[in-house]
Amino acid sequence: MTRRGKRGSSKKPPVKENEVYHVTIESVNHRGEGVARIKGFVVLIPGAMTGERLRVKIISVRPRFAIAEALR
Numbered sequence: 001m002t003r004r005g006k007r008g009s010s011k012k013p014p015v016k017e018n019e020v021y022h023v024t025i026e027s028v029n030h031r032g033e034g035v036a037r038i039k040g041f042v043v044l045i046p047g048a049m050t051g052e053r054l055r056v057k058i059i060s061v062r063p064r065f066a067i068a069e070a071l072r
Contacts, residue, residue, distance in 0.1 A: 014039040015058050015066050023068075025052045036068075043068050 015021070015038055023036035025048045034048025036056070042065040045056055056068035 013061050013063070013066065014041050015043065015061060017058050017061055020055060020057050020071065021068075022053065022055055025050050025054065038066075041066065045070055 021038055021043075023038065023043060023045070025034035025036050025045065027035045028048075028050055029035055029044065032046070034045040034050070034052065034054075036043045036045060036048075036054075043056065043058070044065060045054065045068050048054060048070060055071045057071055058066050058068045060067040
């Protein structure tokens with residue numbers, strides 16, 4: 001039986017903890033975190049606002065998303 005979609009995928013996230021990236025915030029989620037993408041992978045940045053361009057440091061990587069902090 002083959003799996004469909006992204007859930008359960010064994011693909012590795014394209015980001016690693018402590019790496020620094022430049023991102024643009026695409027939207028804000030229901031918890032008030034900015035949402036950006038790196039190679040299609042979701043990155044959440046607390047306190048960020050839609051349209052901001054930020055330099056961020058990845059602090060935690062989970063299978064489906066990462067959490068980053070803005071380096072201001």
